Amino acid sequence: MSPTLSFVVFFLAAALAVVGQLLVLRDGLAGRTPAAGAGTAARLREALWITIPAIALALTLWATWRALPARTAGSTAATTGPVATLEISGGPR
Secondary structure (H helix, E strand, O other): OOHHHHHHHHHHHHHHHHHHHHHHHHHHHHOOOOOOOOOHHHHHHHHHHHHHHHHHHHHHHHHHHHHOOOOOOOOOOOOOOOOOOOOOOOOOO
16 A cells, blocks of 8 residues: 555544544533433543543554554655565476
8 A cells, every 4th residue: 555545544544533532522521421320420430431442542543653654754665665575486387
């Protein structure tokens, strides 16, 4: 996959995931989720359970961004040649 295409795919997926997570956080903090109760303890518990995936999503997006090939403009080493070569010799003809 070319670096340009990988950037486009990454940013589209990241944008959709972030928007979805923000909507979940908004509804959870507003108390509009099925598990949200009327009490303070239930609201805090719900906030915890919606914050943990948000943190995990942020870490996953950060790790994915760091793993994209040729992230910097001057770096073309990741796209100029094969990662590994396999030389096959001999064998039946």
